[in-house]
Amino acid sequence: MKKIILLMFLTLSAHANLNTDSILALDTKLNLQNQATDAKFTLQNQKIQSLENQLNSANQYQDLRKQVLDSQESSIDWWWPVIGIFLAIFGVILPFVFFFFNKQYRKDAKEKIDTFEKETKNLEKQIEKSEALERDAKELLNKIKEHEKGAKEGNKKVQEAVKNIEKNPEKDVSEEDRSIIKESNNAFAKKMLKARQLQAKGENKNAIKIWESIVNSTDSKEQTASAYFNIGYLYDELDGKDNLQKAIDAYQKAIEIKPDDHEAYYNMGIAYNKLSKHNKAIDFYNKAIDINQHIGKDIERSDWDILSNTIKQLKNQTQKQQYSNILKRLKKGL
Helix, strand or coil, rough: HHHHHHHHHHHHHHHHHHHHHHHHHHHHHHHHHHHHHHHHHHHHHHHHHHHHHHHHHHHHHHHHCCCCCHHHHHHHHHHHHHHHHHHHHHHHHHHHHHHHHHHHHHHHHHHHHHHHHHHHHHHHHHHHHHHHHHHHHHHHHHHHHHHHHHHHHHHHHHHHHHHHHHHCCCCCCCCCHHHHHHHHHCHHHHHHHHHHHHHHHHCCCHHHHHHHHHHHHHHCHHHHHHHHHHHHHHHHCCHHEEEEEHHHHHHHHHHHHCCCHHHHHHHHHHHHHHCCCCHHHHHHHHHHHHHHHCCCHHHHHHHHHHHHHHHCCCCHHHHHHHHHHHHHHHHHHH
């Protein structure tokens, strides 16, 4: 019995010990659960606190936004009357300003248009005047050209008349040449005509004075050479040794100016022939023919007679032969 009771006691003790351990284990587990719960509550509280803080921030933002909106509304409410007044003033003044400036613009535009039209008319008048001046200038230019053409033709005729007279002192001046020179403004030609008129009257000395005045008054070498040639011819016509020498001197001056003057050489030959200086005469005859082998065409009949008579009269056979050769050369050039 005692054993049974002891066994029961031991069984109960074992159970008791077992329960105690379970209780301790449960208590430990419970403590852990409580700690977890507390941690969870703490975390939830923190989240709640964070949400409350966010909510407070949101509320503050809303209050601030409301303040800003209220401020803007207040500003807008203040500007509406200003805008209304501005629009009212602008609506009244703008048409007036537009009307004023439009009127002024129209006035300025009209003045500019009037000025432009006036300037255009003036320009048209100037163009018409320019065109008229251009037409007048063209007409004047044509007249000048015609005058120049006529002057050239007239001058050409005068030069031809001068040429006919100055190198043909043995011929009478034609009526045509006389008329051309009289109508011209050529002072040299008129003096030359006057000298020839005096020569025609037999007033050789007076004619010589006119030719000498030409020599003293002209700068033209051609006119000077022509004057000396005619002076020589006039002295040659006067005859006499002194006059023949003066003729030779005048021809010599003409040749110095115009070395190719074959007529001056030929007339010097005649003058030396008349002075019986046959060697010099032969030299100048030959020089004249050397320059112009056709000079025989311009020789007067009296000059042929002078050569023929010289050949007949000469006793010097050499000189006679030389004169004969000159005569042949002259005939060959005919």
